[in-house]
Amino acid sequence: MKIRMSxxxxxxxxxxxxxxxxxxxxxxxxxxxxxxxxxxxxxxxLGGGLLDAAIHSGTDANNKASLAAALDSxxxxxxLQSLDLKTLISxxxxxxxxxxxxPLERKTMNKVKTRRxxxxxxxxxxxxxxxxxxxxxxxxxxxxxxxxxxxxxxxxQTIDFExxxxxxxxxxxxxxxxxxxxxxxxxxxxxxxxxxxEEYANNxxxxxxxxxxx
Numbered sequence: 001m002k003i004r005m006s007x008x009x010x011x012x013x014x015x016x017x018x019x020x021x022x023x024x025x026x027x028x029x030x031x032x033x034x035x036x037x038x039x040x041x042x043x044x045x046l047g048g049g050l051l052d053a054a055i056h057s058g059t060d061a062n063n064k065a066s067l068a069a070a071l072d073s074x075x076x077x078x079x080l081q082s083l084d085l086k087t088l089i090s091x092x093x094x095x096x097x098x099x100x101x102x103p104l105e106r107k108t109m110n111k112v113k114t115r116r117x118x119x120x121x122x123x124x125x126x127x128x129x130x131x132x133x134x135x136x137x138x139x140x141x142x143x144x145x146x147x148x149x150x151x152x153x154x155x156x157q158t159i160d161f162e163x164x165x166x167x168x169x170x171x172x173x174x175x176x177x178x179x180x181x182x183x184x185x186x187x188x189x190x191x192x193x194x195x196x197x198e199e200y201a202n203n204x205x206x207x208x209x210x211x212x213x214x
Contacts (some may be wrong), residue, residue, distance in 0.1 A: 001201060028095040028123035034076035035115065035129035035146075036103035038067040040151040042136045062140055063134055063175050071132055071193060072102050077196050079126070088201035089150060090208055092123065109149070114157040122155035130164070132193070136176070142171040146196040164192070165208045167196030171200060 040063035065171045071079075085096060104116060109130050116126060130145040145168035152161040169192045176185035 017156070027124070028092045028096055028125070029121040030091060030095050030125050031098045031100060031117050031119065032077060032127045032128060033100045033104050033129065034073040035071075035106075035132045037106045037130070038064050038134075040064045040067065040134045043138060048093055058071075059175075066132055066175060066186065067132055067189065070189040073103060073116060076129055076132075076189060076193070077101070080197060083194060083197065085127075086176050088198065088205075089127070091125075095123075102208055106130065113159060115153060118170050125150065125152045134171075142174065142176075143168055144171055144192045144196065146193060146200070148197060148200045148204075161208070161211055163204045165200055165203055167198070167200035169195045169199070173196060213214075 040060040042059050042063070081097065081099070085091060085097065086093075098117070098119070100117070110129065114126070115124065126149075127149070128148055128149045129146065131145075133145040133147070134142075135145065136142045145166050147166050149162065149164040151159050154160050170176070170187060171192060173180070173185040173188040176182045
């Protein structure tokens with residue numbers, strides 16, 4: 001009986017001395033923010049410049065409004081969550097994904113070097129959608145480009161790893177012409193937005209691998 005009681009006492013003492021052992025290690029967190037800024041740029045044979053911008057200002061304003069409707073904050077977050085983020089950006093098993101409905105101010109994106117949330121998690125990372133950019137060029141056609149940024153922290157406010165890059169793919173349906181299926185064109189934006197992230201994630205994993213080897 002004494003041996004059994006001693007063993008039980010030791011187990012209880014160990015559990016109280018090490019909360020992580022008693023409760024399990026705290027999970028990692030990935031915090032996601034959608035983009036605030038939507039941009040549309042249409043260029044004709046003039047190849048850009050103030051005159052070209054003035055000629056296409058109405059078209060770009062309409063395209064920007066359509067982008068904001070099709071890729072509003074809930075749509076961006078939903079699109080990203082529909083992907084296998086844990087595989088695409090090599091998240092640790094059990095990572096908890098936390099979404100933020102309100103975009104970060106674009107002008108603070110590169111200035112703020114500390115965590116953008118109040119989380120105190122010791123394993124913490126951020127995925128920020130910085131820009132959504134539609135472009136139509138006379139030579140290259142229509143495309144949607146998206147700027148993403150991943151930031152990883154340790155148990156403090158210092159960035160341990162950061163990767164910021166564009167993902168971009170062509171568009172076939174957006175913006176729709178008169179008489180064309182507007183819903184299909186808007187749905188295409190979501191589909192290409194996800195393709196853009198997959199392209200970005202492939203490059204991000206390569207950058208992560210290089211960091212681990214160095």
